[in-house]
Amino acid sequence: MYRKEEQPLPPPEKFELPFEGKLSPNNRWVIMAELIPWDDFEEEYAKLFSAEKGAPAKLFRMALGTLIIKEKSGTSDRETIEQIRENPYLQYFIGLNCYQQEPPLESSMLVHFRKRIDGELINKINKKIVKREIDKSNKEVKKKDCLQ
Template sequence: MYKKTEHQLTFVDDFFLPFGGKLNKENRWVRLAEMIPWWMAEEKYAKSFKKKFKGEKAYSVRIALGALYIKERLGLSDRETVEQITENPYLQYFIGLPEFQEKAPFDHSLMTRFRKRLGANIINELNEWIVLEEQKRQLEEASKENDNNDDQDHDDDDHVDEDRNDYDHDRGDLQPPGSDS
């Protein structure tokens, strides 16, 4: 049985580290986790479950897909993927755990189930989503930069007009040589 997650962990500050400190927001796994539209994957993942099924609750799509992505991205075996996740708080954040835990979040044998459940093309789709999100982010940054440049250009135009008015005013105050004023 699969239960949709209402609120995927999205704030790096909410991730609890028992040994103190906070995760670095600029870490590649933190940035990547924030870039991925987990809800899109969850919609696809939830469809692969029966509505009424007795048994253990399924792992979230973020855990399943996140683990598969880590495995592919780092070129690891199933067993090594789970070991890396167990040892690394950034990878635990990436798969959606609310806090660091020293115990493995799942057995390595579940990686096979994750692959079967999510399908062969899911990592390719995930990569496409990441590329689209990155392009969207870059367009937003470029748009903000253009807005800032437009504001700067208008400020420069105002200064030019003020300078021209001052110059014209100063020219009017000048008298030709030999004139009596």
């Protein structure tokens, strides 16, 4: 049996959000953002640019974060930017301080990001993440041993 909606939908500006204007720390993008050592690679990424030529570079977190979102979602460059524009969790993941309705970058930037962030750099980042997680796990084990 079909049941008609009892109340009309509110206009978008009155649509209630479940997280009351705050991001959930349990969201997968928030958790992943905490795992990646963004600052450890910012300087290495910045060396790829000339101080005298061209427009200022986007931060490493925005570049890598956008590429990660694209790979995880399996979308085109344009669709990736649209997803980021619509989703506050993705905006947080790429390093924005607050939600913005305008796209934070042009889809053509992803071509440049892919040229600069190669497999070697990705492997360095992955190794650093794994090492940090192993070190954290070892500290927790030592802490448990001391308590027993």
